[in-house]
Amino acid sequence: MCGRFQLSVKGKEISERFNTEVFDEIHKPSFNCAPTQLLPVITDSNPHKISLLQWGLVPSWTKDLRIGNKNFNSRAETINEKPSFRTAFRRQRCLVPANGFYEWKAGTTKQAYRFHLKYEELFAMAGIWDSWQGPDGSWLHSFSIITTEANTLMKPIHHRMPVILPKEVETRWIYTTDYKQLIEFLKPYPSEEMSCYTVSGRVNSVMNDDENLIKPVEVSGELF
Numbered sequence: 587m588c589g590r591f592q593l594s595v596k597g598k599e600i601s602e603r604f605n606t607e608v609f610d611e612i613h614k615p616s617f618n619c620a621p622t623q624l625l626p627v628i629t630d631s632n633p634h635k636i637s638l639l640q641w642g643l644v645p646s647w648t649k650d651l652r653i654g655n656k657n658f659n660s661r662a663e664t665i666n667e668k669p670s671f672r673t674a675f676r677r678q679r680c681l682v683p684a685n686g687f688y689e690w691k692a693g694t695t696k697q698a699y700r701f702h703l704k705y706e707e708l709f710a711m712a713g714i715w716d717s718w719q720g721p722d723g724s725w726l727h728s729f730s731i732i733t734t735e736a737n738t739l740m741k742p743i744h745h746r747m748p749v750i751l752p753k754e755v756e757t758r759w760i761y762t763t764d765y766k767q768l769i770e771f772l773k774p775y776p777s778e779e780m781s782c783y784t785v786s787g788r789v790n791s792v793m794n795d796d797e798n799l800i801k802p803v804e805v806s807g808e809l810f
Contacts, residue, residue, distance in 0.1 A: 587659050587689075587733055587744070587746045588658075588659055588687055588689075588711070588731050588733055588746075588747070588748035589620070589621065589658065589659075589688075590618060590619060590620055590687065590688040590789065591619045591682075591684045591686065591687035591688065591711070591731075591748075592616070592617050592618070592619065592684060592685055592686035592687065592688070592700070592702075592799075592800065593615065593616055593619055593625070593626065593683055593684050593685060594615045594616060594617045594685060594686075594797070594800075595615060595685055595708060596610070596613075596615060597609065597610045597612075597613040597636075599708065600613065600626065600636065600683050600708065601636075603683070603708045604628055604681065604683060604708075604710070604756075605634070606628055606633065606634050606635060606636055607634060607635045607636065608626070608636045609636075612626070612636065612638060613626050613636060616795055617789075617795050617796060617797060617799045617800060618789060618792060618794060618795040618799055619641070619684075620641070620792045621641045621642045621655070621658040622640065622641060622642055622654070622655070623640070623641055623792075624638040624639065624640055624641075625638065625639065625640075625641050625682075625729075626638060626683060627639050627680045627681065627682050627683075627713060627715065627729050628680055628681040628683065628710075628760070629678070629679075629680045629715055629760075630678060630679050630680065630760040630761065631678070633760055637680075637727070639680075639715055639727045639728055639729045640654065640726060640727065640728040640729070641658055641728070641729060641730075641731075642654035642655055642656075642657055642658045642728055642730070643657040643658070643660065643670065643671070643674065643714065643715070643716055643728050643729060643730035644657070644716065644718045644726055644728045645657075645669070645670050645673075645674070645716050645718070646673075646716050646717055646718050646719070648670075648718065651718070651726070653670065654728055657670055657671075657728075657730050658730060658731065659730060659731055659732070659733045659746075659748075660675075660714060660730040660731070660732050660733070661732075661733060661734075662732050662733065662734040662749060662769075662772035662773075663734075665714070665732060665772070666765065666769065671714060671730065673716075674714035674715060674716045674730075675714050675765075675768070676765060678714060678715050678716055679712070679713065679714055679715070679759055679760055679768075680713040680714065680715045680729055680760070681710040681711070681712075681713065681751070681756055681759065681760065682710060682711040682712075682713040682729065682731055683708060683709075683710055684708070684709060684710075684711055685702065685703075685706065685707070685708050685709070686700050686701065686702040686800065687700075687701050687702075687711075687748060688700055688701070688785070688789055689701060689740070689743050689744045689747075690743075690744070691742070691743045691744070695787075696787075696790075697784060697787075697805055698784065698785050698786070698787055698789050698790065699743050699782050699783065699784055699785065700782060700783060700784075700785045700789075700800055701739075701740065701747075701780060701781075701782040702780065702781060702782070703750075703779060703780055703781075704778075704779055704780060704781050709750050709751075709753075710750070710751050710753075710756050710759075711731050711732070711748045711749060711750055711751070712731070712732045712748075712749040712750075712751050712759055712771065712772065713729045713730060713731050713732060714729065714730050714732065715727065715728065715729040715730075716728060716729075731748050731749075732748070732749045732772060733746045733747060733748055733749065734746070734747060734748075734749050734772050734773055734774055735747075735774055736774060737774035737775060737776065737777040737780070738777045739777035739780050739781075739782060740774075740777075740782075743782070747774060747775070749771070749772050749773070749775075750775035751771060752775075755771055758771075759771055783802045784802065784803050784804065784805045785799060785800060785801065785802065785803060786798065786799065786801070786803050
């Protein structure tokens with residue numbers, strides 16, 4: 587799964603990396619992005635301007651907004667089948683920019699790890715989005731991050747990981763209508779191009795959002 591991630595760079599870096607317009611009044615760097623928050627994504631309908639969407643997909647047809655609380659992730663293996671996700675997968679896809687994400691290793695005390703690309707580059711996670719209109723005419727735009735099976739780096743910590751798109755397929759993820767090709771993109775990112783290390787349990791609380799969250803901590807010799 588992917589329940590927390592980091593997008594702690596300034597808007598200019600996002601703009602230059604993804605060729606999209608980012609306003610600092612809209613984008614606020616965060617070390618602890620969490621479900622239900624409004625977060626920056628790049629949608630297929632407006633790829634040259636960053637959009638703020640709520641993390642936790644609310645399908646257009648639902649009558650219960652609480653469904654978004656459990657739809658912050660969507661599984662690659664069933665995304666083209668499940669009613670909550672299949673329409674968005676075929677018609678409304680997005681890129682979710684990040685420069686790290688967190689996962690927890692089960693144990694007596696759950697230990698938090700930070701995962702990132704080896705050279706700390708910005709990357710895009712594969713996402714889908716949808717729009718829901720309330721009875722009063724207001725709109726809620728929301729998204730979900732797609733997950734797949736873990737790569738060899740991730741497996742000792744968790745059996746799932748977010749789909750990280752190679753840079754060369756990001757545009758195709760947004761624009762292609764070839765569903766078979768889209769499915770092929772939903773695979774684990776190469777382990778050799780990633781790194782991870784243990785971080786403080788302060789990341790467990792969404793109230794904490796500062797650069798100390800990504801500082802390495804040594805736990806029983808598990809510092810990577």
